Amino acid sequence: MPMPAAEIESLIKQGIPDAKIEMRALADDGDHWAATVVSKEFAGKSKLQQHQLVYKALGSHMGGALHALQLQTFAPK
């Protein structure tokens, strides 16, 4: 079951309200996405912890309905 970009964005926003999110399709099947997420919450955290925050926001969707999400996270400069 593909997951639309808007839904992915909105889940991330719910978990990380200040997140600035850019979605990019990796394939035109509506199922493979790349997301760049920028949030103040990432400051001082390792990449592992940053990705964990995003995965937490996505909850059980990640690895389930949403099976291919390339993720890049940054704290704002």
Added chain:
Amino acid sequence: MPNINEQLQSIVDNNDVVLFMKGTPDFPQCGFSHQATQILRFIEVDFKGVNCLETDELRQGIKSFSNWPTIPQVYLKGEFVGGADILRELFQSGELFATLTEKGIPFKAPAGAQA
């Protein structure tokens, strides 16, 4: 037969570098597993590839063992590093070389990389 968590713990305890992946290093079965394999091979680090597609127990077990929802997953000296995206970022930033050096894991740094 030890339970799945004990089996996984023993794999990460007994191998300096482990890639839990979909498929094998020679035949990765997803793009992310392929990418992670390529990075590890490029720096000529000796790693154990574990094919999580072999059993459902392994496929589900590694996700709860690491508390991480996706495969591939990389472990260095028993420490969970992350998935393919994190491995790539650490590789590109040079942090991966610093970590490998710090942990005493042999690898070949690409020309021009900051070790």
